[in-house]
Every structure is written in C-alpha cells, then in structure tokens.
Amino acid sequence: MSEWLAGAPWMMLAIMLPLSGALVAFLLPRHSALVGLGASLLTACAALVVMLQVAADGRQAYRLGGWPAPLGIELVADGLSVLMLAMTAVVGVAVSVYARVYLADSPDKVRRFWPLWLFLWAALNALFQAGDAFNLYVTLELMGLSAVALVALSGSGPALWGAMRYLLVSLLGSLSYLVGVALLYHAYGTLDLALLSERADGGLQLAVPLGAMIAGLLLKTGLFPFHVWLPPAHGSARAPVSALLSGLVVKASFYLLLRLWFTFTPEGQGVPLLLGSLGAAAIFWGSIQALRQKRLKLLVAYSTVAQLGYLFIAFPLAELEPALAWSGSVYLALSHAMAKGAMFLAAGSIMTQGGHDEIDELDRVVERMPLTLAAFALAGISLAGLPPSGGFVGKWMLLQAAMTQGSWFWALVIIVGGLLTATYVFRVLGFAFTKSPHEHERHDVPATMEWTALVLALGAVLLGFAAPWALPLLEGVLP
Amino acid sequence: MSFNTWLPVLLLCSSLVPGLIIFMLPERATALRTTLNLGGAVLKIVLLVLMMIGVFHGVDYEFRVPLVPGLDFVLHADALSLMFVNLSAVLWLATTFYAIGYLENSPNRSRFFGYFSLCVTATVGLAMAGNLLTFLVFYEALTLTTYPLVVHRGTEVARKAGRTYLAYTLLGGVLLLTGTVWLYSLTGTLEFIDRGFVAQAGVDPAVLRMVFLLLILGVGVKAALLPLHAWLPQAMVAPAPVSALLHAVAVVKAGAFGVVRIIYDVFGIEFAASIGVTLPLAILAAATIIYASLRALFQDDLKRRLAFSTVSQVSYITLGVAIAGPIATIGGLVHLVHQGFMKITLFFCAGNYAETLGVHKVSEMAGIGRRMPWTTAAFTVAALGMIGLPPTVGFVSKWYLGLGALEVGQHWVVFVLAGSSLLNAAYFLPILRTAWFDAPPAEWPEERDYGGKETAWLLLLPPLATAAATLVWGLLASMPGTPLDWVQFIAARKYAP
C-alpha cells in the first residue's frame, strides 16, 4: 500500500484532481459545494505529498503519458515549486472551507464558484510545475481566465468593471509573454527551461524576448505603475475570491518571473535597479493609498499593491547577497499569501456582520467578533513584518542583505514601508475598538468563517518559526 | 532536552496558556477566569523560585530553536533576567488581585485579562531573551499586547491615546530592529554574554556609536527617555491596573531593562565607556530626571502627575547604568525593582481614590486620609520612598547611585540626585499634607458604598502588600534574599574581575 502511494503520480494528481473536481462540480451543480470541498482537500494532500517527495529526494520530474519533451509535457517540481504548491494548498483549503459557508445562501453563486475556483487551482498547480516556457503560457492564461470569471461572480457593476479591466490587462500581459516565447524559440530552438538555461548566452537575442516576457508578467503581477487594475478587481470581488486573487494569483506571475530570472540569470544592473525602484515606489504609493481609503476591502487591496513592491526589492539586492535576498523575497511571498488571504477573509466576515465595510464605522466590532479581529490583527502583524511572523523573517533577510552590502537606501525603504503598513493596519484596529456614533444593522456570522480566517492568520504568524525547515528547500534552486 | 531546557518555556506558558484560555471564556465565567489567572500567577512564582535557586547554584537554563538563518530563538535564564521575571511575576500577582476587584462588573473582562496575561508573557520572554533577536521579538510582542489594553475603554480619547502609544513604540521597535540588523551584519552574532560581544569584533568605534544610538533610542522610547516620553502621560486614559502594568511591571521597565541589556551584555560596560557613549547617556538620563520632575510639579491630575514621576524615576535606572561603576550599577539595577514596587503602590492608591470616591485630581484630595486611612498610608509610604527618605527602599537606591557616582568621580550626579529629591518632595509632600491635614469636603465627587468599609478588600490588600514590601526591604536592605542582595550577585558578573 505504502509503495503504491509513493509510486503514484502525485505531481500529475495535483493538477488532475482539481481539474476533474471542477468538471464534477460543474456537472452536479446541486452537490458542487461538497464535491468542491472534497476535491480541495484531496488536491492539498497531493500537493503536500509532492512537497515531501521533493524534500526527501530533491528535484522531481514527470512525463505526461511517457512522451518526452518537446512534444510531450514534462512536469518539474523543485524546492521553489513545492513551496508555492504548499502555499496554494494552505490558502486554498482555508478559502474552500470559508467559501462553503460564506456562499451558502446564494445557490447560483455556489454553482459558479466551485468549478471556477478548482480550475484556477489546477492552473496554479500546473503553472508551478511546468518546465517549459509555452506550457507556462497556457497555464498563465487558464489562471487569468478563471480568475477574471471569479471576479465577475458577484455580478455588481463595479465587480464587472473590475473583471473587464482585469481581463484586458491579463490578456495584454499574456500576449506580451507569448511574443517573448516566440522570439525565444526563434533564438534557441527550444522552450524547455532546463535546456534554455544551458543555451542562453546573453546579448540582444536574449534581452528582447526576456524583456517582453518580464513586461507582460509585471503587468499581471500588478507592480507599480501597472497596478491600476488591481484594487478595483481585488476590492470588488467576493471575499473568498479576493483572498485567492491577492494571496495566490499575483504570486503565480511573480513565481514565473523569478523562474525566468533564475533560468537566464541576466547580467547588468540596470533592470534589477529599475525593478527595485518600481518596488519601492509601489511600497510608498500603495501604502499611502491604503491609508487614504475609507473602505476596508480597498485598503486591503492597496496593501497588496504595497506588499508586492517588497518582493521586487530583492532584485537589486541579489547581486551581492543572492541567497539572502531571494529567500527573503520568496518567504515574504509565502507569508503575504497567508496573511493577505486571512485579511480578506476577515474583511468578508466583517462585511457580512455589519453589512458595510466603512473603516470609520467599525463600531466596536471587536466585541462582536473578537476572533475575526484577532485574525485581522495577526495578519496585519505579519504584513507589517513585526516579530514573530513570516513577514518578519522575510523582511529580516532582506534587511540583512541590504545592510551587509551597505545599501542604506533599500534598508530605509524596507523599514519605512513596514511602519506605513503598521499605520494602516492599526488605523483599522483603532476604529474596531472604538464606539461609533451611528447605529448599524447586525447579522450573525457563522463560527466557521471566523475560525478559518484566524487559523490562516495564525499560520502566517507561525510561519515565522518555519524558516529552518522551509529555506533549505530553496538550496540549489536559487542562482 | 532535559527538564532544565524546558523550564524557561514552562515559565512563559504559565501565563500564555491561561491567557489564551481566558480569551475563549464567556463573560460570566468569573470564577474559572479568576482561578486560571491566579493559578497561572502562582505557578509562575513557584517555577521562578525553582529557577532562582538553580541559577544561584550555577545551573544553566537555556531553550534554543533556530529562527532565521544563522540566528536562534533563545530563552536563557541568568541572574539578571530572573530579577526582572521576579519583578513582573510578583507584581503580576498583585495586579491580578487588584484588577479582579477593580473591574468587577465592568464589560469585556475576558478580553482584558487575556491581553493582560499575554502582556506579562511578553515581559517574561523579554526578560529571558538570550540574544538581541529574541529580545526584539518580545519587545514588539509587548507593544502589540499592550495596545488593546490602552484602548480598552473604547472611547475616542482612548483611540487617540492608543494611536500615540503605537506611533512612539513602533518607531522605537523599528529603530531597535535597524540597530539589531546592523549590529548583526557587523559582528555576525547577537548572543548576550557577560561583558558584551561587541568588544571582540574589532569594528570601527564611530560605527558602533551609531549602532548604540539606534539601539538606545529604540529601547529609550519605552524607557521614556527625554524626547521620547510623550506617550506615557497620554496613555493614562487606560484603566488603573493597566497604568500600573505600563508603569511598574511591563512597558517602561522593558525599556529600562533593554538599556541594561544593551550596555552590559551587548557592548559591555567597560567597552561602552571606552568608546565614550555612556557619559552622553548619563547626561540625557539626568536631564530627563530633572525635566520630568519639573513637569510633574504642575499637573493637577493625580495620574498625570504620577506619570511624569515615572518618566523621572525610570531614568534613575538608566543613570545608574550609564555612570559605569560597579556601585552605581547596583543602585540602578536595584531601582528597577524598587521603583516597580513603589510606583505600583501609588497607582493602586490612585485607582482606589478614583474608584471609591471619584477623586481624580490633586485638588480634590483634601482630607482624603481621614476617609481612606489605609490607602493613604500606603500612598504615603510609597511617596516618601520616591523622595528617597530613609528607611524606605528609595533611599537605598539613591544611596548606591550617589556612592557609585562619587566612586568614578562623577560628582555632578550627586547634585542631580539632590535636586530630584527636592523636586520629588515638592510634588509629593503637598499631596500628603492636603490628604492628611486638610478638612474633607462635605461630599465626595462620586462616592461608592462598600458597606462602611474603606473600600473593597481586593482593592486595598495589593497596595498595602507592596507598600509593606518597600518598607521591609528598606529596613532589612543588607539581609540575604532582598533585591539588593540579588543585584549584588548580578553586578559581580558584569565587571571584569
């Protein structure tokens, strides 16, 4: 039995399980929630098994149907992939559990949510395990399309606008990526990442396709100044969808960016410096916008803009301190996924409870839903990089990388960004403790919703203690 | 991993676990909540006594897990940390008793006591931190767990006070973080060791001065050093037990303790003196002492007057450490404990006046000694201690500070001490005079009936006990088992033989 388990094609299962789950959920709309939840749990298990395999035996590869590349599709999982798989599994399960209760009273949304979300999950898992630039394109598109459809789920005007803009940006980004793929194939005659990393030799024939691909991915990641689509889409979607978009979807295009960067290890300092500066601008612009928002969900969405900026600070720092900078960035991505997921789920519970999400009118919400507020606070602690949390470990590594090479500017950006984050998080908490002069409607919130957000936020905090186990996985993956 | 490894963790858990359980309790489960609170507090003291005996006999208690690459999360119990744990554990017990009485029938008690326990957990962790990273972790945790207590009342004033509190403390945390990372990138280690680890690293003293400045400013926010003290008087909107906690047990003390750790176990006192950073710190501390005492003179609100008094008194600790002599060290460290006991007594009494009679202002206190003799007696003992009159503990602290300053030839410190004593007398003695000798008013602002008694016994016992402790330790200062005795044991390790 155990031999059979170890021999099963877990890497493929991590993609096929959500895919078939999506189909079944679509065909059996009456049972879609149950099917969806079951598929979620199975997918998470498959992803965790892949992680254990990689942790035990190193890099894994699987050929679909036994066909070798370039005709067949080869799946590859290394340390970076499995960390992303695990992140998706954790956030995915939490969102699934939450969504089952959250959507329970609108059956038509239940029917549409589950197939789309499982498609999204399949696309994410496929993207993290793709070893080929074109398969990455296909998974990127699948992910983008299901994400857009999820945004449109709520059907309100702002959500449809958000979805439409998101779709246009997403398609533009993927096309730019595709052009890069075409030029890459022209230059090197292969799209397999491993082969490409051997053949790529620098110069213009690498710079142009890589530039096109990176530009497309920046658009999809929502790095400043390409972020304008992000807050409307993330802020107007339903809470579980926002959690998925902010937590996972933007991370997928960032992962792809990292993957390309590690494959080609481009030389020169101009591009890293540009990416880092855009990241710094994103941190300041996003945080300041977050501080100015009146609505909780928009605040959280702008916070995503800011936190994504942090991930790009690693590029200029990586020249002298690659290991520290990249691990810091990846770790921040992981903890942001969990923290931001928890934050959106908490915001969703607050909206369900009070029927609104005006920050000034939170009206002692801490007394009515202490668990949700605790989740919001813990997630905020991790976002602000206060210890002990995953965000702290990530920022510590980035700071250390900056200080060791005497880059005071980047150190200052990291520190001031953390302060700004704390400011907007505690602005919310302050109003949550304070009585408002106005009366508001009160609804009951199911305990499951409160607890899932809290557990996810606790995960983001406890991630601060997991670094000694998670970081060794990245050895050999980072350049 | 033996029992000795896990003992520091147990010490943390003795307040962490009750705290977490209390969050889950419904509001009316008063009996269970009280049991958990007191049980945790008593268990903590038992564990602490065990460890103190162990440390005295040279046992090493250390718990270590890796946290970030190259750095561990270390809980380590040495004599200095146990002194601080002792202070917080004993005062936590007293404050818990007091808070149970004070908050009787008020809303959100589960939340209050939950955060209260977490706050003490953070303080104990901070005391036992074995390196600067662990210290930083608990320093920030302390900020986060005290915030809900400061805004506990949920009023607009409380929210603004909370905002100020956070603005200061988070800024301090960030400065501390910057200094810590910088130091780590210079030295490659952050472990606290007796007489410091910086001296061996061979780094440019100019850079080290910058690091020192960052670290001291970082902890100086909580220690309420001069330009960074403004949050403390504002945080007075919190309920009285919280003020007691902020001023005597946790927050301010954490800052002062941080100064001690940074000077002795990071830089090493002799090395710090050799790069010339201790004298400016001593001058800053002296300036804080005088300035805050002057401000205290003009406060009519009793709690605000006490707050400025705290700003002033806590700087005695910094001063004692920064004078850089063995005897002054004893004075500074012992004041960490002494000030805690005296200040908590004063806040308990102020809370009693407010709770029983609705008296918040010094000008309303005429004749209060006749209405509440026991409370006022405790207040008097603590106030005399603050002034530094023998035979209270305040005198012991000042005696060692003065002697220590003379020992290293810093004569100006004696004038600062004398001036501060005069100012202390100037703002405490009028309170005592009006409380004991003026005629009471016909009617108190908001009197509550406690069945003919002075006040509830849960409100009365804690200040009496802490006041008695200050008196006894002052009288028997050189007996074994007093704070002074333990501090001498510590100071012997911080100076090269």
Added chain:
Amino acid sequence: MSSGILFACGGLGLLAIGIWALVLRAHLIRKVLAINVMGSGAFLLLVGAGSMGEAGVDPVPQAMVITGIVVAISATALALALVLRLANATGKPALPEDRERDLMDSEER
C-alpha cells in the same frame, strides 16, 4: 526575403495595430477585437519565427499556435460574455473612465 521574415514582420505589425486600438478605443467590443488582432499577430510571429531556419518548417510552433488559438477563443468568449453582462448591468459597453470618449466614439459612427 524569406516568407518567415515576412510572417514575423506582419505579426509585429498586427501587434502594433492591436495595442493602438486597445489603448485608444473605448468601446469594449473594439477592445476585445484589438486583443484578438494582437493574438493573431503573436501567432504569426510564432509561426514565422519557426520557419526561418534552414532545416525546413518546424512543427512545434504550429502545435503551439493551435493550442494558443484554443486559449484565445475561450478568452474571447469570456470577454464577450463579460461585455454583455456589463452592458446589461450598466447600460454602457465601456469602462467608467472611458465613458466620455465612448460618447465621442459613437458620434463618429
């Protein structure tokens, strides 16, 4: 000039036209069309780049283009569905900040 280069240059031209329309046209159907034009440009580029070598026509890019077309069709379907929903819900097939220009568009016609 080989046909490969011609295809590739044509592809780049289509991409440019597509981007121009995507940015400047407010009507959403036009934006969707622009994306489709861009998509065709990218596919043309892929095929053209694949047939530039001396070893004859490479089948791999053509396989990729077929996959790409499938993806593009589903994207277009989703986009059109969204445009319909948006027009039904808000009365205008344009994004909010494009509405002013949208009016000018319809006057042109």
